[in-house]
Amino acid sequence: YAQYELGKLYNEGYGLEKDFNKAFVYWTQAAENGNKESMLCLSKMYENGNGVEKDFIKANMWYKKSIQS
Numbered sequence: 001y002a003q004y005e006l007g008k009l010y011n012e013g014y015g016l017e018k019d020f021n022k023a024f025v026y027w028t029q030a031a032e033n034g035n036k037e038s039m040l041c042l043s044k045m046y047e048n049g050n051g052v053e054k055d056f057i058k059a060n061m062w063y064k065k066s067i068q069s
Contacts, residue, residue, distance in 0.1 A: 003030035004038045011041070020051025031062065039066035
């Protein structure tokens with residue numbers, strides 16, 4: 001859960017400089033550890049191209065994983 005929260009802080013810039021790359025790293029770690037919220041955040045990053053190249057296949061993959069977990 002802490003990895004998810006760190007990703008959220010970096011994504012929004014709360015108390016930290018906004019950094020989509022760091023948000024992506026923390027959310028990826030959290031998602032790989034089973035955090036559903038991070039999976040949804042990653043899917044949105046891929047869908048919108050925030051910090052990563054737009055990739056609808058990866059966005060869909062993370063959406064599906066979040067539903068299945």
